[in-house]
């Protein structure tokens with residue numbers, strides 16, 4: 111049996127400052143080594159100050175993953191000599207004096223499988239090492255400390271995954287959940303990094319470090335399983351080791367460094383006191399948490415009668431569910447859910463397109479209103495949506511520029527209907543005896559108007575003509 115466990119490092123990208131100083135958490139907008147100060151550089155005499163917002167956000171993540179939350183948390187120094195942290199230790203968490211990590215055991219359902227969470231830690235991100243040359247033969251290593259001290263949440267799971275697909279489903283659910291909580295933007299480069307441990311057939315466990323994106327995580331796990339199966343089939347012993355993910359060659363590579371075997375000499379971080387998180391604070395946090403994805407989904411189904419599948423897609427993506435929340439009324443909910451999931455999601459299917467898109471809640475509201483009042487057909491609405499996403503122009507402007515409005519002028523429509531009746535004598539006779547077949551004639555009118563005839567008015571006028 112294959113056993114896979116994960117350690118997911120997730121940056122709290124929506125915070126203003128780093129975990130222990132006032133440097134910006136958004137280090138990406140700085141020139142190299144410009145987002146630093148004596149605290150995150152660990153200069154002598156500097157003292158860390160804990161970012162309270164980071165504690166709140168990390169607690170929210172723990173709650174959303176159904177983890178226990180301790181009444182007090184502690185921080186520890188993990189000592190290591192490596193150029194990515196200039197002070198030679200990382201401030202992190204460890205459950206040695208009781209459960210003092212920000213999140214205890216929890217679980218989350220993925221498909222029909224329960225994935226257990228072992229613990230959640232709040233810690234500082236190290237700096238970024240930049241290798242010049244190929245990873246196997248580095249000539250120079252450069253280091254950028256802008257990231258050093260950025261708030262990071264580490265989510266550790268039990269080895270409950272049995273295949274790469276479950277891993278992918280889990281990280282998809284997790285990244286939707288983090289985005290919905292407004293704690294992190296999983297799409298930012300380097301915001302989600304993982305380690306995985308993989309063992310097959312009860313054999314030795316291999317750790318894969320340094321997987322830079324969720325996309326690569328599934329690939330890395332898949333590669334490692336195949337590698338171990340291939341060794342097994344040739345009766346070669348799988349050694350317990352740490353391997354690195356080489357994202358250029360898309361393979362795992364044995365890491366010769368002995369850094370994992372170091373005794374990290376953990377000890378309590380004396381410069382940060384134990385932090386009490388009292389029940390009232392927890393209650394406040396819980397009640398102020400954004401509505402969960404599953405609760406949104408249930409509401410969409412029960413209140414608006416939106417089909418479960420549509421509600422699932424709509425609720426799991428914060429960008430779209432926000433648009434939906436801002437634009438819908440009780441009457442237009444189903445229509446807007448439909449426009450978003452069948453048309454809009456296809457038009458802006460990447461993060462880049464989403465960023466460039468000019469669509470607003472007002473556009474969606476106008477579109478749904480116009481469809482429901484017969485001003486525009488669903489088909490033409492699709493064309494209008496395309497133009498709106500591209501230009502951001504308001505609907506009425508787009509409709510007049512592209513001539514997308516429905517033919518709702520009674521005399522104009524009557525002329526077209528009369529022409530259809532003249533051409534379709536046989537169908538007319540049939541519709542007179544069997545009113546069900548009138549849709550064929552409606553279709554002919556639609557054809558003549560290129561789908562722009564107001565459907566309700568067309569039907570009314572046709573019925574009158576056939577009497």
Ligand SMILES: [Zn+2]
Nearest residue numbers: 131133147150
């Ligand atoms: Zn700093």
